[in-house]
Amino acid sequence: MNEMRYDWLSDRWVIFAPNRLMRPDDYDRSPRCEQDSSSHCPFCSGSEHETPDPTLILPDSDTDATTSNRAVDLQRLRKKSWLVRVVPNKFPAVHASVPFDDSPSSESRNPDSLTQHQEHTPSELFQKRQTQGAHEVIIESPDHISSITGLTPQHAVLVFEAYRKRLNHWRAHSNMRYAVVFKNYGADAGASLIHSHSQLICTDFVPNDVQRIENRMAQYHRTHQRCYVCDVLEQEIQSGQRVVSESEHFVAICPFASRFPFSVSILPRRHRSMYEACSDDEIQDLSRMAQLVLLALEQEHPRAAYNYVIQSCSFESASPESFHWRLKIIPRMCKVAGFEWGSDCFINTVTPEEAALSMRKRCHPASTPRAPVGSFSMPHSALHSNSSGSQFRICSGNPSAPSQPTAAPHPETSPHASPSGPVSRWQSRE
Numbered sequence: 001m002n003e004m005r006y007d008w009l010s011d012r013w014v015i016f017a018p019n020r021l022m023r024p025d026d027y028d029r030s031p032r033c034e035q036d037s038s039s040h041c042p043f044c045s046g047s048e049h050e051t052p053d054p055t056l057i058l059p060d061s062d063t064d065a066t067t068s069n070r071a072v073d074l075q076r077l078r079k080k081s082w083l084v085r086v087v088p089n090k091f092p093a094v095h096a097s098v099p100f101d102d103s104p105s106s107e108s109r110n111p112d113s114l115t116q117h118q119e120h121t122p123s124e125l126f127q128k129r130q131t132q133g134a135h136e137v138i139i140e141s142p143d144h145i146s147s148i149t150g151l152t153p154q155h156a157v158l159v160f161e162a163y164r165k166r167l168n169h170w171r172a173h174s175n176m177r178y179a180v181v182f183k184n185y186g187a188d189a190g191a192s193l194i195h196s197h198s199q200l201i202c203t204d205f206v207p208n209d210v211q212r213i214e215n216r217m218a219q220y221h222r223t224h225q226r227c228y229v230c231d232v233l234e235q236e237i238q239s240g241q242r243v244v245s246e247s248e249h250f251v252a253i254c255p256f257a258s259r260f261p262f263s264v265s266i267l268p269r270r271h272r273s274m275y276e277a278c279s280d281d282e283i284q285d286l287s288r289m290a291q292l293v294l295l296a297l298e299q300e301h302p303r304a305a306y307n308y309v310i311q312s313c314s315f316e317s318a319s320p321e322s323f324h325w326r327l328k329i330i331p332r333m334c335k336v337a338g339f340e341w342g343s344d345c346f347i348n349t350v351t352p353e354e355a356a357l358s359m360r361k362r363c364h365p366a367s368t369p370r371a372p373v374g375s376f377s378m379p380h381s382a383l384h385s386n387s388s389g390s391q392f393r394i395c396s397g398n399p400s401a402p403s404q405p406t407a408a409p410h411p412e413t414s415p416h417a418s419p420s421g422p423v424s425r426w427q428s429r430e
């Protein structure tokens with residue numbers, strides 16, 4: 001178990017996990033992608049013994065492989081044995097207290113678990129409690145690639161399928177209260193390993209910011225008898241000025257009051273509270289949309305780190321009908337600086353309208369100012385094929401790697417590395 005401490009003034013809990021200092025770090029001395037870790041990478045094919053036993057492997061034997069070419073899938077499966085692998089984190093932020101596998105938990109969900117371990121001092125100035133949960137790593141490829149945009153579309157679907165399976169597992173089999181799927185891409189976004197991966201953290205409490213968002217959506221629902229996000233989405237689609245891309249099931253927008261330049265939210269058109277309730281069609285559509293938008297971001301700002309987060313409804317929400325899940329992409333091109341730390345009020349140097357226009361042009365180069373619904377294809381110029389036929393993009397510095405895609409020149413090797421134009425304003429807050 002980990003210890004949590006409560007900051008009464010900010011109404012915020014902090015998890016302490018000193019064990020995470022021990023985890024390996026590809027980014028110790030070098031900027032993102034300069035250091036080639038492929039010679040010893042615990043996530044690469046052949047290093048499976050360096051990670052805990054998997055909780056999920058995809059495609060599994062009865063998976064329909066999600067690709068139109070079953071023969072290609074089977075050939076790849078025989079060669080690599082897996083395409084996506086989920087393992088418990090060796091250096092967890094929270095420690096597991098329930099089984100990672102699919103067997104039913106012996107512990108029933110306990111709504112009072114938050115208070116069970118709470119220790120109050122007489123004055124309640126120094127509250128702390130023990131916390132338990134789970135921390136998993138979704139290894140997105142057996143190949144040493146740096147980004148999910150380097151996967152074939154069929155392969156990327158498996159990553160989003162893994163999210164769905166593991167979120168469903170934790171929602172159904174534990175005494176947990178909340179789970180979040182997230183990706184840290186690049187050192188500035190908190191990544192410690194280059195090999196493309198994402199993570200899932202499950203907790204036995206609902207973090208306060210999450211609870212606050214749920215409360216706000218519930219409040220809007222009570223007042224208007226409608227969903228806040230559905231209402232926003234309707235207006236955004238009508239206006240189009242902050243729309244980045246649209247598909248059958250999803251709309252990507254730059255949020256009206258985003259705190260960070262080039263933030264994008266991918267919102268399901270259909271009102272749903274849980275990501276893990278997505279249909280197969282929706283998962284495939286989301287995967288294509290996420291790859292499209294992330295590739296556009298990587299092309300627009302090749303040096304940028306980013307996080308993405310899937311915000312699904314907490315497990316025991318008092319008002320699940322009012323919650324609308326979303327995938328948030330948060331580029332980390334600016335450091336959080338003194339004013340933000342001092343005020344919790346953020347200064348964004350790029351308007352969401354400017355950002356949406358740039359991103360829209362990247363996603364749909366031939367389109368008019370507004371992207372048409374369903375115009376949804378990955379720019380093939382940004383993908384390269386390796387000798388085994390799978391498409392990937394890899395960091396420079398690896399002599400066996402192919403050259404960088406022309407559509408996304410590496411900042412360290414491009415003669416035009418310095419960002420130019422109006423959007424370069426994100427570089428500095430000074």
Ligand SMILES: [Zn+2]
Pocket residue numbers: 037038041042043044143144145195
């Ligand atoms: Zn690797």
Ligand SMILES: [Zn+2]
Pocket residue numbers: 227228229230231270271272323324
């Ligand atoms: Zn809604």
